[in-house]
Amino acid sequence: MSSASSLRIAFIVTGDGGSGTYFRYHNFAKGLVLLGHRVVVYGQCASARFSTRREVRDGVDYVLAPSAPGNRWIDHSINPGNLFWRAIQNIERADIYHLFQPHGNSTLPWLALQKFRARKGALFAWDWDDLWCGGLLPTEPASGLPKWRYRLLDRLEQTLPRRADLVTTCSGYLARLAVRPGAPEPVVIHNGYWPGAAPGDRATLRAGLGLQPEAFYLGFIGWTPTEVSWCLDALAQLDDRVRLASCGYDIRQNLGAYPRLADRLDYLGKLPAEDARRVMYAINVGLLPLADSAFNQSRLPIKFADYLAAGVPAICGDVGEVGALGRQIRGAVLCPPEEKGWVAGCVAAVRAIQRDPAIHLPDKNSLDRHLSWPHLVAQLESAYFSALERITEVTPSSAQEPAQATQPVAEQIR
Numbered sequence: 001m002s003s004a005s006s007l008r009i010a011f012i013v014t015g016d017g018g019s020g021t022y023f024r025y026h027n028f029a030k031g032l033v034l035l036g037h038r039v040v041v042y043g044q045c046a047s048a049r050f051s052t053r054r055e056v057r058d059g060v061d062y063v064l065a066p067s068a069p070g071n072r073w074i075d076h077s078i079n080p081g082n083l084f085w086r087a088i089q090n091i092e093r094a095d096i097y098h099l100f101q102p103h104g105n106s107t108l109p110w111l112a113l114q115k116f117r118a119r120k121g122a123l124f125a126w127d128w129d130d131l132w133c134g135g136l137l138p139t140e141p142a143s144g145l146p147k148w149r150y151r152l153l154d155r156l157e158q159t160l161p162r163r164a165d166l167v168t169t170c171s172g173y174l175a176r177l178a179v180r181p182g183a184p185e186p187v188v189i190h191n192g193y194w195p196g197a198a199p200g201d202r203a204t205l206r207a208g209l210g211l212q213p214e215a216f217y218l219g220f221i222g223w224t225p226t227e228v229s230w231c232l233d234a235l236a237q238l239d240d241r242v243r244l245a246s247c248g249y250d251i252r253q254n255l256g257a258y259p260r261l262a263d264r265l266d267y268l269g270k271l272p273a274e275d276a277r278r279v280m281y282a283i284n285v286g287l288l289p290l291a292d293s294a295f296n297q298s299r300l301p302i303k304f305a306d307y308l309a310a311g312v313p314a315i316c317g318d319v320g321e322v323g324a325l326g327r328q329i330r331g332a333v334l335c336p337p338e339e340k341g342w343v344a345g346c347v348a349a350v351r352a353i354q355r356d357p358a359i360h361l362p363d364k365n366s367l368d369r370h371l372s373w374p375h376l377v378a379q380l381e382s383a384y385f386s387a388l389e390r391i392t393e394v395t396p397s398s399a400q401e402p403a404q405a406t407q408p409v410a411e412q413i414r
Contacts, residue, residue, distance in 0.1 A: 290317025331362025
């Protein structure tokens with residue numbers, strides 16, 4: 001198939017949370033649309049009850065099925081009502097059906113399309129960007145619905161690589177785990193950033209955010225709180241001119257053991273992505289503490305690229321993909337992936353940057369080559385065409401046909 005061909009691509013996702021994997025699939029979709037492809041994201045809307053919601057975001061069409069009540073008691077991915085809404089969701093005929101993550105309510109329509117619809121050369125891809133069982137969920141819960149959700153996730157993480165024609169991951173660690181008999185060779189595509197102008201100068205941004213104009217700011221931005229205490233330990237060892245700006249996870253919850261640090265912490269709340277980007281441009285150093293765990297081996301936090309793209313050094317745990325990329329990209333300061341070593345390395349790096357602000361400045365050209373979304377989306381597009389050529393002897397005619405809606409999954413099963 002020629003790379004000039006326009007593809008119809010369906011992204012099938014679990015929900016519409018606006019965090020985590022959202023920033024992976026949305027930016028992939030945005031980039032593919034810019035390359036001339038048609039992308040529709042099929043998900044589920046937590047606030048809609050009886051009607052499908054349709055939206056356009058950055059040129060990407062979103063079709064969001066309603067959500068059933070009860071998600072506060074049972075995880076939305078296995079809520080029977082949510083499974084029902086996904087089973088009757090209309091999904092347009094596509095050249096590529098790309099499933100993200102191993103969740104029940106999104107895997108159901110993907111598997112049904114694969115099993116009950118004539119393929120006609122369509123490609124079924126699966127993207128894995130977090131290790132759930134043994135990673136984000138370290139152990140199997142003892143009983144109840146959490147136990148069955150864990151077992152379903154584990155089953156899907158084990159079997160989806162064999163069910164897919166193309167497996168994409170964000171890390172070499174997950175790519176190695178995805179190698180299964182009969183499974184395609186996984187393709188590693190990282191999480192990145194969109195090149196662009198700064199949203200303002202540091203002084204103006206700080207004034208708008210309410211940050212102190214002359215302070216030296218560390219920044220902790222994101223929702224994963226597992227090593228948050230490391231940031232506070234480092235702050236406690238630095239002089240009073242150093243402050244910590246934070247958004248996303250409410251780091252104030254960890255201040256119980258650090259009462260003297262309360263007046264050196266600026267918590268900015270739960271911010272939309274564009275405002276969080278302003279915070280990154282307003283700080284002096286980004287913090288990305290990572291322990292040596294299976295979860296951190298498996299992932300590549302979005303903020304790794306975001307910190308560096310904002311022109312600030314990123315002090316990271318030397319683990320997994322962050323460690324591998326940090327050895328190739330100037331601006332990443334790698335510290336041992338355990339608390340004592342990371343804190344000592346962080347304190348030493350901050351003091352060095354205070355003396356010489358240019359010592360760890362990121363290199364934009366190197367960063368663009370590795371982690372710009374246009375570069376990463378081109379990798380994904382190439383992986384699609386290579387996989388389509390592998391599974392079909394001729395170009396799928398559907399790529400040139402007008403889109404047609406498939407039957408709902410429930411009707412296909414009947």
